[in-house]
Amino acid sequence: MLDLAARTETPKTAEEVCALVAEAEAADCTLEIVGGGTKRAIGAAAGADVVLSLAGLNKVIDYAPEELVLTAQAGVTLAALEKLVAAQGQMLPFEPPHLGKLLDAKGRATLGGTLAANLSGPRRIRAGAARDHFLGLQAVTGRGELVKAGGKVVKNVTGYDLPKLIAGSWGTLAVMTEITIKVLPAARTELTLLLFGLDDRRAGEAMTVAMGEPAELSGAAHLPRAAAARAPLKGEMAVTALRLEGFAASVAARVDHLAAALKGFGRVDQLDTAHSREFWRQVREVEAFAKDPRCLWRVSVPPASGWKVGEAVGEALYDWAGGLVWLLSDADPRAAVRALGGHATLYRGEGVAFEPLDGALAALTARVKAAFDPKGVLNPGRMGH
Template identity: 45%
Template sequence: MDTLKVRDAKDVEEVVRAAIANEQPLEIIGHGSKRSIGHAMATNAVLDLSALNAVTSYEPNELIVTLQAGAPLADVLALIDAKNQQFAFEPMDTAPLLGTPALGTIGGMIAAGLAGPRRIRAGGARDHLLGAHAVSGFGDSFKTGGKVVKNVTGYDLCKLLAGSWGTLSVMTEVTLKVMPKPEAERTLLLRGLDDAAANKAMTAALGSPYDVSAAAHLPKSTFRTKTEGLGDLASDGESLTMLRLEGITSSAAHRAGSLRDLLAPFGAAALIEDAPSAALWAMIRDVLPFAAGGALGAWPVWRI
């Protein structure tokens, strides 16, 4: 299989036009970390964007970052973390689930459209993609969106590109919104609820005024004790229902106390704070109970 490495958007145009002329579909990759998701591509050529890896601009005070599509996700996360900022949609790390090296690019993150547990409050990748430069299936470069939220006239193509898996265009550069990290994080843990009771508890929490930023239920068949870095969160065979609150420390603490009172009919809720809470939600974000070698590692995993 031919691998075509490009240096800039002009190279991408030429490769796409050559593929059109030869009636040859292209597989588009950055690091190829998500290639095992879905059906294999029936193609003899791979368009490799990994050399388009620059950070074009980062303006922390304006909460925007512009990146080439092949920029390594880990490097970008480290860059914005140094300014105490984050992608609010919590992009998933697919490496544990797929059993692959911890790689991935910004373009792959947008193309896959994967988001984490904060999506219920912050939205998905599509809601944080402000603008993009891309090459269409006709081999023409185009620009959509820009560097501010309210600048779209006509079709908001950014929403189409997120989650399109490279079927609509080849993204070469994207502009994303970043957000400050919350000062504090609190997670309430309810142990031993069955699925129906957990559903009622999460529904009550999400319908409350306490601004819950994530909710999850781990049935006993998916949870294992002594999760790395988290200690014993539940005894063997016990389910775990989790609810996260974030914000300034005084607010998060007050809301956690009020939510605990609201959920008292479901049992006494334990509380974990900050780093242990973040580690727990990273585990949920990356669906570690389903990861290769995990409790359900032999099962097929469906994203619905």
């Protein structure tokens, strides 16, 4: 039963989640849905009556390494899952960021929260987004109804693709209770090529050249001089990094090919496996911007235009070959970003987190929200609705 005095409910089963949501709908109450709380401040739910914490739904339901499939409850932490699959020589292919240090959060990132935000790390340029590895789910709608979709197979074409709809909805459509994802074998060898001293535009050109080569890059990032000079890297020059993963012989051949293709951009150095993994963890977690007090924006633009964002608006760090830009700027960059065909989300700082929708997209979003959560019980105001 809802306890408005305590303001926090921590169900242990999907059935308890159903009951709590149904009670909230009947009582015209609203719920803030929380996993580990690491991204709680992004578009914070406005004045919810009760916090519904998924911390109690923290079990791995099924893991079949030979089938590359894992099913877990939504409150399982990413750290626990990464440790579990690593013991089997496997990985979460979308390399999800935790972002706890970046967002100054005390909790630990969870599987449910990561998929609700559709967050992917540097490997997205090769492996795809988080939603591309989201095979199935069990969730509770704003009506208090338990629904299931997808399954434990890579291809499932029966019915509506609910996992892809829920991914990126930030808990405004349904409360995920159980999730099935695809895992992949971890790379045996990893090397990173480094270029130094390039300005943002020239770095963008280098990453475009690299992406066009048959090198199967699994990471392409650029840290301008200001970002590279910050802890933990503390470099003296801008750094452009290109990661290759796979079997040792394949990686060696691709490194040689890519280094030859990039000769026109200056000296090419290498990071060995251990240093490469640490470097890309820092990029994934945007550690260079963790202590800066300025507003932090997550910008998505066409990769070839990424360098223009930092040039026009603020201090930047580029991932996804320029397609993902982490931007430090107290000025709202949305107008400049829209002019480049992209969008921006405010991850840290005061202001409206998500871009307001208009026209047909706003109407469609409203209809979907009404179908899943007609009374607006779940995460009110989180994404502006």
